[in-house]
Amino acid sequence: xxxxxxxxxxxxxxxxxxxxxxxxxxxxxxxxxxxxxxxxxxxxxxxxxxxxxxxxxxxxxxxxxxxxxxxxxxxxxxxxxxxxxxxxxxxxxxxxxxxxxxxxxxxxxxxxxxxxxxxxxxxxxxxxxxxxxxxxxxxxxxxxxxxxxxxxxx
Numbered sequence: 001x002x003x004x005x006x007x008x009x010x011x012x013x014x015x016x017x018x019x020x021x022x023x024x025x026x027x028x029x030x031x032x033x034x035x036x037x038x039x040x041x042x043x044x045x046x047x048x049x050x051x052x053x054x055x056x057x058x059x060x061x062x063x064x065x066x067x068x069x070x071x072x073x074x075x076x077x078x079x080x081x082x083x084x085x086x087x088x089x090x091x092x093x094x095x096x097x098x099x100x101x102x103x104x105x106x107x108x109x110x111x112x113x114x115x116x117x118x119x120x121x122x123x124x125x126x127x128x129x130x131x132x133x134x135x136x137x138x139x140x141x142x143x144x145x146x147x148x149x150x151x152x153x154x
Contacts, residue, residue: 001092001128002026003054004075004149005101007068009123014070018052030057031066040143041065043076047148059083064145073126073151078143085144086136093130102128109134125152 003025006013014021022031037053050071056064062081068074079085092098093116102118105127109115114134120126128149133139 001077001098001147003031003056003066003068004077004128004147005120005126007075008073008126008149008151009120022054027056031055037065037067041067041076041078043067043074043148047072047074047076047150058085058088073153075149077145077147079145080140080143082140084136084138084140086133086138089130089132089145090136112138123151126150127152 013024034053050069054066062083064079067076105117107116115131117129130147132145
C-alpha cells in the first residue's frame with residue numbers, strides 16, 4: 001500500500017528514476033522491477049498506459065505485483081501464490097497505521113470475495129478499492145488480492 005501512496009502522492013520519488021521510489025517504499029531486496037507481468041496482474045484496460053511493474057515477495061512462492069503509470073495517477077496491486085494472503089491483507093486493513101491514513105467508504109461481500117473502498121485522509125481525491133477473499137483458508141488457485149487506487153483530477 002505504501003508503494004501506491006508514494007507513487008501517486010509523491011511523484012518526486014520517481015521523477016528522476018525508480019531507485020528513489022524503491023528506497024522510499026522500504027522493502028529492500030523483496031521488491032524488484034520487472035519488465036512484464038501476466039495478464040491477470042494488469043490493471044483495467046483504461047489504466048494500461050506507461051506502466052511499470054514490481055514484484056514484491058511475501059514468501060518464496062507467494063507475493064504481490066505492483067503496477068503503476070508515469071502518465072496516469074493510478075496504481076494496481078495483485079497478490080497470490082501458494083500461501084494464504086488473506087490474513088495478512090486483513091491485518092494491514094485493521095492496523096492503526098492504515099486506519100490513520102485511509103477512511104472506509106463502503107464494504108460488500110459477494111460470494112467468497114469481499115470488496116472495500118477507502119479514501120485517503122490526507123488527499124481525499126485518492127481512493128482505493130481492495131478486493132480479497134472474505135475468509136481465510138480459501139482457494140489458492142486465484143488472485144487473492146486486487147487493489148486499484150486512482151486519483152481523481154478535476
